Amino acid sequence: xxxxxxxxxxxxxxxxxxxxxxxxxxxxxxxxxxxxxxxxxxxxxxxxxxxxxxxxxxxxxxxxxxxxxxxxxxxxxxxxxxxxxxxxxxxxxxxxxxxxxxxxxxxxxxxxxxxxxxxxxxxxxxxxxxxxxxxxxxxxxxxxxxxxxxxxxxxxxxxxxxxxxxxxxxxxxxxxxxxxxxxxxxxxxxxxxxxxxxxxxxxxxxxxxxxxxxxxxxxxxxxxxxxxxxxxxxxxxxxxxxxxxxxxxxxxxxxxxxxxxxxxxxxxxxxxxxxxxxxxxxxxxxxxxxxxxxxxxxxxxxxxxxxxxxxxxxxxxxxxxxxxxxxxxxxxxxxxxxxxxxxxxxxxxxxxxxxxxxxxxxxxxxxxxxxxxxxxxxxxxxxxxxxxxxxxxxxxxxxxxxxxxxxxxxxxxxxxxxxxxxxxxxxxxxxxxxxxxxxxxxxxxxxxxxxxxxxxxxxxxxxxxxxxxxxxxxxxxxxxxxxxxxxxxxxxxxxxxxxxxxxxxxxxxxxxxxxxxxxxxx
Amino acid sequence: xxxxxxxxxxxxxxxxxxxxxxxxxxxxxxxxxxxxxxxxxxxxxxxxxxxxxxxxxxxxxxxxxxxxxxxxxxxxxxxxxxxxxxxxxxxxxxxxxxxxxxxxxxxxxxxxxxxxxxxxxxxxxxxxxxxxxxxxxxxxxxxxxxxxxxxxxxxxxxxxxxxxxxxxxxxxxxxxxxxxxxxx
Numbered sequence: 001x002x003x004x005x006x007x008x009x010x011x012x013x014x015x016x017x018x019x020x021x022x023x024x025x026x027x028x029x030x031x032x033x034x035x036x037x038x039x040x041x042x043x044x045x046x047x048x049x050x051x052x053x054x055x056x057x058x059x060x061x062x063x064x065x066x067x068x069x070x071x072x073x074x075x076x077x078x079x080x081x082x083x084x085x086x087x088x089x090x091x092x093x094x095x096x097x098x099x100x101x102x103x104x105x106x107x108x109x110x111x112x113x114x115x116x117x118x119x120x121x122x123x124x125x126x127x128x129x130x131x132x133x134x135x136x137x138x139x140x141x142x143x144x145x146x147x148x149x150x151x152x153x154x155x156x157x158x159x160x161x162x163x164x165x166x167x168x169x170x171x172x173x174x175x176x177x178x179x180x181x182x183x184x185x186x187x188x189x190x191x192x193x194x195x196x197x198x199x200x201x202x203x204x205x206x207x208x209x210x211x212x213x214x215x216x217x218x219x220x221x222x223x224x225x226x227x228x229x230x231x232x233x234x235x236x237x238x239x240x241x242x243x244x245x246x247x248x249x250x251x252x253x254x255x256x257x258x259x260x261x262x263x264x265x266x267x268x269x270x271x272x273x274x275x276x277x278x279x280x281x282x283x284x285x286x287x288x289x290x291x292x293x294x295x296x297x298x299x300x301x302x303x304x305x306x307x308x309x310x311x312x313x314x315x316x317x318x319x320x321x322x323x324x325x326x327x328x329x330x331x332x333x334x335x336x337x338x339x340x341x342x343x344x345x346x347x348x349x350x351x352x353x354x355x356x357x358x359x360x361x362x363x364x365x366x367x368x369x370x371x372x373x374x375x376x377x378x379x380x381x382x383x384x385x386x387x388x389x390x391x392x393x394x395x396x397x398x399x400x401x402x403x404x405x406x407x408x409x410x411x412x413x414x415x416x417x418x419x420x421x422x423x424x425x426x427x428x429x430x431x432x433x434x435x436x437x438x439x440x441x442x443x444x445x446x447x448x449x450x451x452x453x454x455x456x457x458x459x460x461x462x463x464x465x466x467x468x469x470x471x472x473x474x475x476x477x478x479x480x481x482x483x484x485x486x487x488x489x490x491x492x493x494x495x496x497x498x499x500x501x502x503x504x505x506x507x508x509x510x511x512x513x514x515x516x517x518x519x520x521x522x
Numbered sequence: 523x524x525x526x527x528x529x530x531x532x533x534x535x536x537x538x539x540x541x542x543x544x545x546x547x548x549x550x551x552x553x554x555x556x557x558x559x560x561x562x563x564x565x566x567x568x569x570x571x572x573x574x575x576x577x578x579x580x581x582x583x584x585x586x587x588x589x590x591x592x593x594x595x596x597x598x599x600x601x602x603x604x605x606x607x608x609x610x611x612x613x614x615x616x617x618x619x620x621x622x623x624x625x626x627x628x629x630x631x632x633x634x635x636x637x638x639x640x641x642x643x644x645x646x647x648x649x650x651x652x653x654x655x656x657x658x659x660x661x662x663x664x665x666x667x668x669x670x671x672x673x674x675x676x677x678x679x680x681x682x683x684x685x686x687x688x689x690x691x692x693x694x695x696x697x698x699x700x701x702x703x704x705x706x
Contacts, residue, residue, distance in 0.1 A: 356659070
C-alpha cells in the first residue's frame, strides 16, 4: 500500500469506498495514478461479518444522525432512519442484495419519453444508452452478473418458486432468478453462492460482489492506493483559482487532517455527498461547492419501494436462499394507461425473523400482529423497485438545528411523493397481491416503504448547468477538478437497482479522468 | 467526569432488585435451546412485581400463547438494563405501570388490550412496543418457536439444506432459474 504524504498535492483523493468510489480507486490506481481513499467506516471482512442480524446492522450501517421531512411514509414509519446505507470499507456494496439490471434505453430519455409532467423536474441524460452500453458490458463481466456473458442464473429458491408460479398465472413473461452480481459458479477467485440468505449482513462466502474484497484489494496491490479508514471528510477546500486543493477530514483519533489533492472525487452515497458539498461553502462559493446554480441536493430520488407478503397454507421458508434472486421485468415499460409514467420491477425479497417486524410490517401490535408473525414460516415476500420522479424540492439540505459528533449540521432528507409515485406503488402492490392471490394465498399483507437504500440524483449529470451539478462524466460544472462518483450523478433513477449503473459510470469516469490528467487538462 | 464517576459507582453498587423465573416445559420449542429445567432472569432496576407486570404488557403487545415466558423475560431483562443505566427510563417505566394500575397482569386479555389502547400514544407504551418487537423475535427461543433457522454459513448454507425443497408448486424451468453449483 502506498503512503501518500498529507502535503503531496499530486494524488487524487476519493471520498467513499463503495460501488462508485471503490471501483474508481481500482481503475485509477491500475492506470498508475496515486489515490488517497478516505473511508468513514471501519474495515470488516468475510471473517468478521456478524451473523446476528441486529449486530450486523450496527456493524455496517451509517448510523450518524439525519433528520427528514415531507409526506413520504418513511418520515412517519422510520423517523430516525430516513435512509439505510453502509459506513464501512466497501460501502453499501457490503450489504446490497446484488441485483444488477441495466437501465432501459428510454429510461435515459425520460423528458423526451414522458413529456412534461407537472411537479417533476425531468431532464434527459446527457449521455445516450449506446454510450453507456460499452461500460455496462465491462461492469457485467467485472461483477460476474448472472444471465450475461454465458454466466448461468442462480437456482430457484422456495420463495422464488412462489413468485414464479403466481407471475406465470398472471401472464408475465420475463420472470427469472435475476441478473445478480452473485456467483452462480466459482468466479474471480470467489466461490459460488451457497444460498445462506444473509446477503444483507455481509456475504461471508464472498460470492456476492463487493468492492471490499474485489476492487479495493486489487487497488492496494498496485501499490498506488493509500486507504485511510475511519476518516470522515468534513470539508473540501479550494485555492484562489477556484480549483479544489485539499480535503479536511477527521481521522480515527478524532484529529483534523488536511490532505492536499490534485483532484477530488466525492462518492459518499448521495446524502453525504450533497452534505459535504454544502458544508464546503466558502467566500468564493457561498452556497457550497458545485452549487452555483443551486442544484446540489435537489432532485433527490430513492426509487419506489413497498413490500407485499403472501401467507400460504404450507411452509415457504423464505429466508433460505439468496435474498433478492428473483424478478418480474414485464412492468419495466412506459405505459401511461396504467395511470402513471415510468416502470417498475417486482423483486423477490425476504427479511430475517428479527428484522421482519421492524422493517417489513406496518406499525401494529396485539392478536392481528401476532397472527402475522405466527405465519412467518409460511410467508413469501416481494417488493417493488420503481422509478420515482425527480422534484426540485425533494432535496438534501443542511439542518443547522441538529449537529453531528463534530458539531457540523446533519443532513435533512425531504421527500414529498409525486402523485405518480403513489399511483405506481398502488399499481405494483395490486399486481403483487393478484400474483399471490392467483396461487391461493390465505392472506396478503402490504408492508410499509422501508428506509431508502437507493440514494440517487442529488448531484445529477445534466447537459445544461442550470439543471444539474455535473457534466456527462460526473465532473462538476463549476469546478474542473471536482468529480462526483456515486449514485448522486444519475440524471434520473429509472427502475433498475442502481449499483451496476454506478459501477458503469465509475468505469467511464476513470477513463475520462486519466485521459484528462495525462493531457494536463486537469 | 463526576457523571462518569457516579456512573461507575452506580455500576459497582448495582445489586439485584428483582427476579423473573419459570420452568422449561418439556417438549416445547424452548426446551430445544434451554440449558436446564428452569430459568431465572435477574433484574437490576425493577422489582419482581414490576417485572411481572411488564411481562404481561409484552405478552399483550405480542401474544404468542405457546411461546414460553422466558422469551418475554428477555424483553424485560433488556428494558430493565436500560432502566438501570438511565434514570429517565426507570421513571418512565414506573410511571407507565402506575398509569396501568395494580393487578394489570391478573386481568383478562380483552381488559389488558383496552387498558393499553388508552395509553397507546404514551412514551411508556411506545417504548414497550418497540422493545418487545426488537428483542422478542431476536431470541433463540423465538427462533425455535417460529421455526426460523437463522444464519447458515456455519452449516454450509441452505444450498443442500432445503432452500429449494418446496414441492407444492411446480418447479421453475431451467431457463428461468439455473443449475445447482457443483462444489470444486
